[in-house]
Amino acid sequence: MSEETKVMVIPCSGIGKAFGSIGREASYIAVEELRPGQTDTVCLSLLVMGDEETRDRVRGHPCISVDGCPTGCARKNIELAGGKIARALRVIDTYRQHHELKPVQVTELDEAGQRLAGLLAEEIAKQVDAVIQEVQ
Amino acid sequence: MTAQLKRKVGIISCSGEEICEGTVSRVATRLVLEKLCADRTVTLCLPLFLAGGQDERSFAKNYPTVAVDGCGKLCAAKATATYSAEPAAQVVVTEVAKRFPDLKADTRRNLGEAGMELAYRVAEEIAARVDELLSREAEVPQDATPAQGTQAGACSCQGGGVPTKEILVAGAPVEVVGLQPILARFHAADAPETELKAQILKMAKIYNYVPPEQESAYAEALWREFVSYRADGDANG
Numbered sequence: 001m002s003e004e005t006k007v008m009v010i011p012c013s014g015i016g017k018a019f020g021s022i023g024r025e026a027s028y029i030a031v032e033e034l035r036p037g038q039t040d041t042v043c044l045s046l047l048v049m050g051d052e053e054t055r056d057r058v059r060g061h062p063c064i065s066v067d068g069c070p071t072g073c074a075r076k077n078i079e080l081a082g083g084k085i086a087r088a089l090r091v092i093d094t095y096r097q098h099h100e101l102k103p104v105q106v107t108e109l110d111e112a113g114q115r116l117a118g119l120l121a122e123e124i125a126k127q128v129d130a131v132i133q134e135v136q
Numbered sequence: 137m138t139a140q141l142k143r144k145v146g147i148i149s150c151s152g153e154e155i156c157e158g159t160v161s162r163v164a165t166r167l168v169l170e171k172l173c174a175d176r177t178v179t180l181c182l183p184l185f186l187a188g189g190q191d192e193r194s195f196a197k198n199y200p201t202v203a204v205d206g207c208g209k210l211c212a213a214k215a216t217a218t219y220s221a222e223p224a225a226q227v228v229v230t231e232v233a234k235r236f237p238d239l240k241a242d243t244r245r246n247l248g249e250a251g252m253e254l255a256y257r258v259a260e261e262i263a264a265r266v267d268e269l270l271s272r273e274a275e276v277p278q279d280a281t282p283a284q285g286t287q288a289g290a291c292s293c294q295g296g297g298v299p300t301k302e303i304l305v306a307g308a309p310v311e312v313v314g315l316q317p318i319l320a321r322f323h324a325a326d327a328p329e330t331e332l333k334a335q336i337l338k339m340a341k342i343y344n345y346v347p348p349e350q351e352s353a354y355a356e357a358l359w360r361e362f363v364s365y366r367a368d369g370d371a372n373g
Contacts, residue, residue, distance in 0.1 A: 013151040014181045015162060024153065028245040043152035045182050045211035049218075073183035080186060107166035 019068030029121035062086035146199030157206030164258035196220035221345030
């Protein structure tokens with residue numbers, strides 16, 4: 001697959017709640033295990049600070065934002081940087097479908113958090129496939 | 137009557153997703169929030185500076201802040217300075233790591249044993265900065281406590297309001313955090329004007345960013361507020 005059709009998966013990495021850690025973990029699973037070679041990620045903080053190389057990478061690829069909460073920091077910052085949001089995913093939406101999984105720990109995810117991350121990673125991978133189909 | 141102020145320090149982590157050091161910065165910050173300084177620290181997601189509103193952007197004005205960066209690009213420190221106020225202290229993971237060359241993280245997703253040990257070392261460095269900041273003089277009435285009721289490790293955006301008042305500094309309106317309780321602390325003080333001015337400014341600087349070049353303007357503005365406050369208090373008995 002060409003470099004241009006890679007999908008950028010960018011989590012908010014929110015640090016105050018478990019949902020931020022789940023979004024980060026899900027993104028790593030999707031990028032490193034489920035869709036390696038088809039996806040990549042960037043430091044959101046670099047994007048926030050206007051790093052040119054990071055902006056170019058984001059502007060040159062379709063992006064999937066992965067936000068922990070409805071504030072939507074990843075989505076908003078990608079848009080502010082001129083990136084195109086192909087999909088905006090939220091941990092809270094995965095949680096709403098799986099209320100039995102109540103994550104508590106933030107630093108090292110507990111079992112519920114790990115399972116939510118796995119479910120969200122599968123959704124990210126599914127959306128990556130759909131986005132790649134759309135741009136080809 | 138005054139109570140000892142329970143002050144808090146804000147911690148801003150870069151959490152860079154691309155590199156191991158970003159994960160180390162994040163884990164170290166959480167260790168400080170949860171274990172090393174649980175009752176003395178709060179945090180804010182760095183991307184909230186841009187995505188959030190005025191409350192988020194006044195974070196570093198409300199709290200003395202430690203910026204924790206993974207690499208020399210210093211995103212957390214620069215973002216804090218750009219969107220809020222200059223951080224009071226900085227910790228950079230790559231700098232700490234130079235002192236512990238054997239502690240290398242496995243991957244950005246799984247730090248491994250050595251990576252976790254490095255995160256602990258970085259956390260200790262952050263905690264030392266927190267202790268330094270809190271060791272500075274502070275005793276103001278309890279109602280000046282920033283974000284009272286904020287739980288350990290929570291984002292500041294989940295915390296309570298901080299009492300602020302707008303005053304004129306060199307003719308420009310400026311919001312000052314905790315002004316009334318600070319003035320109350322000095323209401324009955326018996327000291328020369330120059331000394332009181334300096335003490336009020338010093339106390340205000342704990343909770344507010346005062347640009348070095350505007351210190352004298354702030355001192356004068358705070359003094360005007362103090363004189364007015366003391367006159368009102370005397371008039372009301």
